[in-house]
Every structure is written in C-alpha cells, then in structure tokens.
Amino acid sequence: MTIVKSEVTTYQLYINGDWVNPISNDYFDVVSPATGEVIAKAAHGDEQDTKLAIDAAATAFPEWSRKTSKERADILTRLHQLMIENADELAKKISEEMGKPIMQARGEVMNAADYVLWNAEEGKRIYGEIIPAATPDKRLQVIRHAVGPVAAITPWNFPLGMVARKVAPALAAGCTVVLKPAEQTPGSAILFFRLAEEAGIPKGVINLVTGTPDKIGDVLLTDKRIRKVTFTGSTNVGKTLLKKAAEQVKRVSMELGGHAPFIVFEDADLEHATEQLARNKFLNCGQTCISANRIYVQASIKDQFLSMLKEKVEKLQVGYGLDVTTQVGPLVSAAGLKKVEDQVKEAVAKGAQVVTGGTKPDLKGYEEGFFYQPTILADVNESMRIANEETFGPIAPIYTFETEEEVIAKANDTDFGLAAYCFTTNLSRSIRVSESLEYGMVGLNDIVLAQVEGPFGGVKESGMGREGGPDGLADFLEKKFISTVY
Numbered sequence: 001m002t003i004v005k006s007e008v009t010t011y012q013l014y015i016n017g018d019w020v021n022p023i024s025n026d027y028f029d030v031v032s033p034a035t036g037e038v039i040a041k042a043a044h045g046d047e048q049d050t051k052l053a054i055d056a057a058a059t060a061f062p063e064w065s066r067k068t069s070k071e072r073a074d075i076l077t078r079l080h081q082l083m084i085e086n087a088d089e090l091a092k093k094i095s096e097e098m099g100k101p102i103m104q105a106r107g108e109v110m111n112a113a114d115y116v117l118w119n120a121e122e123g124k125r126i127y128g129e130i131i132p133a134a135t136p137d138k139r140l141q142v143i144r145h146a147v148g149p150v151a152a153i154t155p156w157n158f159p160l161g162m163v164a165r166k167v168a169p170a171l172a173a174g175c176t177v178v179l180k181p182a183e184q185t186p187g188s189a190i191l192f193f194r195l196a197e198e199a200g201i202p203k204g205v206i207n208l209v210t211g212t213p214d215k216i217g218d219v220l221l222t223d224k225r226i227r228k229v230t231f232t233g234s235t236n237v238g239k240t241l242l243k244k245a246a247e248q249v250k251r252v253s254m255e256l257g258g259h260a261p262f263i264v265f266e267d268a269d270l271e272h273a274t275e276q277l278a279r280n281k282f283l284n285c286g287q288t289c290i291s292a293n294r295i296y297v298q299a300s301i302k303d304q305f306l307s308m309l310k311e312k313v314e315k316l317q318v319g320y321g322l323d324v325t326t327q328v329g330p331l332v333s334a335a336g337l338k339k340v341e342d343q344v345k346e347a348v349a350k351g352a353q354v355v356t357g358g359t360k361p362d363l364k365g366y367e368e369g370f371f372y373q374p375t376i377l378a379d380v381n382e383s384m385r386i387a388n389e390e391t392f393g394p395i396a397p398i399y400t401f402e403t404e405e406e407v408i409a410k411a412n413d414t415d416f417g418l419a420a421y422c423f424t425t426n427l428s429r430s431i432r433v434s435e436s437l438e439y440g441m442v443g444l445n446d447i448v449l450a451q452v453e454g455p456f457g458g459v460k461e462s463g464m465g466r467e468g469g470p471d472g473l474a475d476f477l478e479k480k481f482i483s484t485v486y
C-alpha cells in the first residue's frame with residue numbers, strides 16, 4: 001500500500017463574489033482521517049463574516065429572483081457541465097477530507113451533478129394555478145415565488161452531495177444562499193463554489209462561511225433577512241436550530257438522524273438481501289443517515305443469513321480512500337471511532353457475539369487513522385446501546401424475530417423515522433409491511449433511496465421537508481393567493 005502525503009491548502013471565505021480572509025485572520029486545521037495529518041487550513045469565520053455574507057445574499061436576492069427561470073437554468077446547466085468536467089478533482093477532495101473510497105466519492109459527485117441539472121430543468125416548471133371561483137366576477141390565482149435568502153448548513157458525510165441538494169433547488173427557485181459546510185470537509189464545497197463562480201452565478205447570490213458553528217448559526221437564525229434554514233445533520237443540533245427558528249417563524253427543512261431497520265423475511269432472496277445489506281451497511285464506512293442500523297432476520301434463516309453475509313463482509317477491502325481497490329475507508333474522526341468501539345464493547349459485555357471484525361485493522365502506515373474492521377454482531381438485543389442509538393460506523397447488529405407483527409412493532413419502536421428496508425418475495429407482505437413502517441422512505445428489496453427524482457426525508461425526529469424531486473424545489477418556494485374582482 002502506498003502512503004500518499006497531501007498538500008496543505010488554505011481555504012478562504014466566499015462573500016459577495018470575492019474569496020476573502022476571515023476578519024479574525026484565524027484558520028483551523030482540516031485533518032485527514034486516514035493519517036491524522038493536517039491537510040488544509042480553513043478560515044475561522046465568525047459573527048461579523050456571517051453578517052457580511054447575509055448582507056450580500058440579501059442585496060443579491062431581488063435581481064436573482066427576478067431573473068427568468070431560463071436564465072437561472074442556463075447558469076445551473078453550465079455548473080452541471082463543469083462538475084462533470086472536474087469530477088476527478090471533486091472526488092479526490094471528498095476522499096482526502098473524509099476518507100470515502102474514491103469510487104464512492106466519484107458516485108457522490110455524479111449524484112450531486114444530477115441534482116444540479118434536475119433542478120435547472122425543474123425550475124422552468126414553477127407553474128401557478130387558476131382556481132374556479134364561486135362567483136362569476138372573480139379570478140382566483142396562485143403564484144409561486146422564491147422564499148427569500150436561505151441559510152444552508154451541511155454535514156461532512158456527503159460533503160458535496162448535501163451542498164448540491166440544497167444549493168441547486170434554492171438557486172433554481174430564485175433564492176440566494178449563505179452556506180456553512182461542516183468543519184471536517186470544507187474542500188469540496190469550496191471547489192463547488194469555484195465552479196459556480198465560473199458558471200456565471202452573479203456575485204452575492206451564493207456565499208460560504210466556515211468557522212465556529214454555533215456563532216455562525218446564531219447569526220443565520222436571528223437575522224430576519226434569512227427567510228429559510230435548510231439543515232442536514234444530527235437530530236440534537238436540528239432541535240437546537242428549530243427552537244431558534246421558531247422565534248421568527250422561519251421556514252425550515254430538517255434532514256436529521258436515522259436508525260434504519262433492515263428486515264429480512266424467510267421468503268427473501270437471500271443472495272440479493274445479503275449483497276444489498278453488505279453494500280448499504282458498509283458504504284461510506286456506515287456513516288450514512290440511511291445505513292441499516294438494526295438488522296432483523298427471521299429466526300428460521302438466521303444461520304444461513306449470517307454465513308452468507310459473513311462471506312461477503314470478509315471480502316471488503318479496508319484502506320486509504322484514494323486507493324482504487326478500497327471499499328471501506330476510515331471513520332471521519334477519533335470521536336466517531338470511539339463511539340463505534342464503545343458500542344461494540346458494551347454489546348459484547350451484554351452477550352452479543354462477534355461474527356467477524358470487532359477490532360481495528362492492521363494497516364501499515366495508517367496506524368494514526370480512524371479505521372475499524374467491518375463487523376457483524378449476532379445475538380444483539382434491545383438492552384444494548386447499539387439498539388437505541390445511531391451507530392454511524394461499520395457495524396452490522398443482527399436481531400432475530402418470529403412474526404411479521406412482532407418485527408413491525410420493533411422496527412417502529414424508535415423516535416427516528418428516516419429509512420427502512422424490507423426484503424421479501426411475498427407481494428402481499430411487501431404491501432402490508434411497507435405501509436405499516438413509520439418511515440419517510442422504504443426500500444423494498446432495494447437500498448438506493450437517494451435519487452434525484454424522489455422525495456428524500458424523514459418523519460418523527462428524523463426531520464421535516466423533502467429533498468429531491470418536485471418537493472425539493474417546492475421547499476424553497478412560497479405560494480401567494482391573489483383574489484381579483486373584475
């Protein structure tokens with residue numbers, strides 16, 4: 001394995017069409033999760049920088065929102081093209097900063113580019129309505145317009161995808177944006193902004209601030225000119241932001257944490273189910289909000305299921321993200337690794353069995369990295385921490401169940417409601433179970449839920465609002481009802 005040293009780059013803020021130093025003139029370290037070395041310095045923005053970014057977004061809003069849909073679509077289409085042309089550089093940045101295997105990072109770039117193009121096209125279809133009135137002298141119309149300047153706050157696990165999923169519909173709707181990307185992974189968002197600048201996004205329309213999250217967040221949440229906050233991240237931070245947004249009744253979209261059940265019935269195609277589970281669970285090292293977090297296997301097939309899954313999981317190649325053969329990279333941080341180690345230790349102490357993994361891998365040259373071996377735990381039960389928290393790591397905990405009613409009740413027994421999966425070949429059961437699961441999204445013999453055409457999002461404490469499809473764009477639009485006597 002070759003050990004690659006990355007160059008240390010310095011990232012500035014992007015405010016009103018200029019790349020600028022933070023007022024503090026202070027920078028924080030961006031660290032490689034594979035090696036622990038500093039790979040970039042990012043601007044430590046604060047309240048004053050954020051205020052300047054909002055000034056720019058508010059000033060640019062009237063002109064951007066009055067542009068025709070076609071003018072906005074033309075710019076976004078150029079941005080899409082530039083993303084495709086620069087896909088390698090974008091993917092490399094994602095992989096370096098968060099450890100994602102390069103092939104998965106490339107997939108993220110393509111998916112992000114798709115969101116840009118899809119919204120460019122959909123922006124041309126922001127139609128109004130004429131409603132038949134109850135009296136002949138009236139005309140009732142509904143028009144839709146941009147909600148206003150928007151604050152977008154994004155996490156590190158899909159550092160480009162989450163940015164594109166917010167910025168593209170916001171721009172297509174006619175909104176201007178202040179983005180705060182995650183501190184671990186500012187690089188791909190910054191490259192995206194450079195491409196957006198090249199594509200012709202006018203100054204002030206998009207702005208980017210990195211730095212202390214609560215200080216930046218407070219300014220974004222308390223400035224009345226920001227009319228909407230779109231957030232992806234943990235449920236805890238989401239709740240804090242929701243309380244602050246309530247003060248001004250700001251519009252919000254919240255894409256929060258998950259605790260996905262993955263149900264496998266005895267009538268499932270087990271080859272397909274284990275192959276899909278190995279992909280879903282270990283994609284992005286398990287750091288995905290829709291990762292299977294509780295795997296329920298019908299008791300009659302437990303042994304066969306475990307042996308088929310084990311065979312697939314033991315073939316997964318763990319390593320440095322930029323190595324093309326890598327399938328599982330490191331966790332993003334020491335804290336992420338510790339959470340995984342603690343959950344496994346506690347589960348084993350309470351009787352769980354390690355089927356495979358359960359330790360850090362021996363990777364020469366990457367001893368400082370936050371790696372953990374893909375792990376299967378059997379005999380897990382509800383008394384364990386892993387059963388009650390989002391793991392966000394490469395651990396597959398297996399539970400068994402006897403009946404359909406029992407597993408539906410267990411799957412729904414959580415405050416989360418983002419994604420759920422059901423594997424069965426019984427048509428009636430597939431309808432019953434998918435309709436009974438209290439989740440925003442259900443994969444039926446399928447694990448791919450983040451599709452540009454479909455509404456991605458959760459219920460209960462997993463959030464509100466949807467990203468993707470027409471709903472994703474509608475979240476950045478207000479309806480205005482106009483009643484006319486003529």
Ligand code: NAP
Binds near residue numbers: 156180181418
């Ligand atoms: P996080 O800690 O909540 O952080 C998300 C973003 O919020 C980061 O940019 C962070 O900044 C910022 N932030 C933190 N505290 C803040 C505050 N007080 N005010 C304003 N901003 C604040 O989440 P994460 O660890 O990055 O991401 C993992 C979580 O995201 C998981 O729970 C996962 O399930 C969830 N997620 C959900 C979806 C979905 O679509 N539902 C998708 C992906 C991830 P710093 O980076 O500077 O701390």
